[in-house]
Amino acid sequence: MGHATRCIPIVNALLDNDFEPIIASDGQALELLKKEFPKLQSFELPSYNITYAKKANSFKLKLIKDSPHLLKTIKKEKKAVAALVGNEVVSGIISDNRFGVRHSNVPSVFITHQLRVLSGSTTWLSSKLHQKIISKFDECWVPDHIGTKNLSGDLGHTESYQSSLKYIGPLSRFKKLDLPIKYNLLVILSGPEPQRTLLEEKLMEELKAYQGNVCFVKGIIEPEKTKTISGNLTVYNFMTSIELEKALNESELVLGRSGYTSIMDYAKLEKKAFFIPTPGQFEQEYLAHKFNKEGIAPCCKQDDFKLHLLSEIDNYSGFRILNFEINYKKLFGLF
Template sequence: MTEQANKSLQNFLLSRELSNKKVLVCILNWGLGHASRCIPLIESFEKLNNEVFVLSSGPALELISKNFPGRKCIDSGEADMRYGKSSLATSIKIALQSPRFIRNIRVEEKLVEEICQQEQIDFILSDNRYGCRSKLAKSVFLGHQLNIPVPIGGSVVQALNKRLLNRFDEVWVPDYEGPQSLAGRLAKVLDLKVPIAYIGPLSRFNRKAAERMPSVYDKIFILSGPEPQRSLFEADILAGKYTESSDGRMVIVRGLPQEKGELKVPENWASFNHLNTEELLNLIEESKEIVCRSGYSSIMDLHTIQRVAKLVPTPGQAEQEYLALLHKSSDLILGNS
């Protein structure tokens, strides 16, 4: 986030009297996007002398641990969300995992209640974790999907979403309100009983990307998301699906902060399992083109650094398919609406 956006975020937090408090940030482990967009929030909380605790698991918790070494990180231990190998298979897999999702809400509630009692938590920020709330602390839900796009059962899903959101004290939407919205109809206001605040896009990047000439790489591929779709995307990239020539210089960032092994790539390619924020931005600046998933955190990052990309939605993930269509033109990302 730019310096101006960071100041605006800190002023917003101060308007909610969030200084010198104990804050629990609960992050969904569903790819790296939820964790990366919480980085500027955690930084702002700490600048206002709040003590921050983080609850997450898997790669998301690993990303936060690497960005905030020595902080109090708690492993919630839930199983990763799994996708299918096709759009239909992914839709079926998500539907079959719904009972586990409901059960996990109850597990989260119990765990968060214990943490609040042990650590005397004053404030909870829950990024897309519906069970991370407590009567012992003000509880805020962070999310851009007030309207969840699903291929079937839409009215049931929307009713459940509304019911779960109304259990929180407030909802924060990381987006602009109105025609400049990056999430489009996903972030349009529901008839909620609790207050909704549009806090602006969140990005771990803190500046516009400079254009370095000549470029070192023709393309940078930035991977993310649940398996097996992350690996299938990687395989398609290596098979040349998104390259016009085998002669160009390419670099792939795999989105695997826990991985130790190296990926075998052609001689004119470079590969990184994971990069920190500044390293990734430098690599983006050295690349002519960007290819990435159309997840909302990627959209916010592109908006912040003012770069366009070839957006490739995860098959079967209706949210990403909608966002890829919404941002087919670069106007919203570049602020030209």
């Protein structure tokens, strides 16, 4: 979902620069993009069907077991893209971490903040494999600042790989708005199952004792939006970009995963946050510890979360934005 939402400002920029974007994705990500851009042409790509293990120490093993399916999906992606290029006049392809979404006859861009793919003792191997995939594209856009004051840290900055890189600055679909505070806490859930549901159940139980107003967004994209209110707790199954932008600006604190797209959003809106990384996901664990160490946002393991830990946010600075304007006209010059 994070890969889909961070593409929203790019789609809007393409429209502003007189391009006619075609949206391609699958599952909930595709449904979200179709809700955001109902007038745009869209089609479904083969699904990676990525799910996470229930236990953190099984995360890497599950990815290895799923790798044959991943390779088959990449081949299917290439066929789907070839068919699209054959039927449409396509001047460019922008792929956010879809390995097979490229074409030799069309300028193709890969978006990623992971030049280094953390996988524990096999980080060197997973990084090399990812860099090999990136090299098949004409350009690689890294959504981060190039200097030392950056958001992705070691993930998006490495001296060992510099091929066709463009640091385009953080991507966020949101704007900072001057709105009165409505919620003391905004909870935003996301990510593959079963970990999303496991965290939802844990937080629902913990928040029973919370005294302030809570907005709880489950992150489940369904045909119809639902809203339930129970005491000081307001629960949505999902929100559109406009609704979530408003909720974020109306909230004092944010609680959720430490996914990179969420981090870019919080930086843009200068929010104070508490992170619970997805168990076993090396990237989220790294980012959560990075911002904890830098005194920006506290974090804890999913099993260790207790309501009283939210008070730690007072001792952290929260995110601060580095002003940066993306020159989309120059960026789209490739096409």
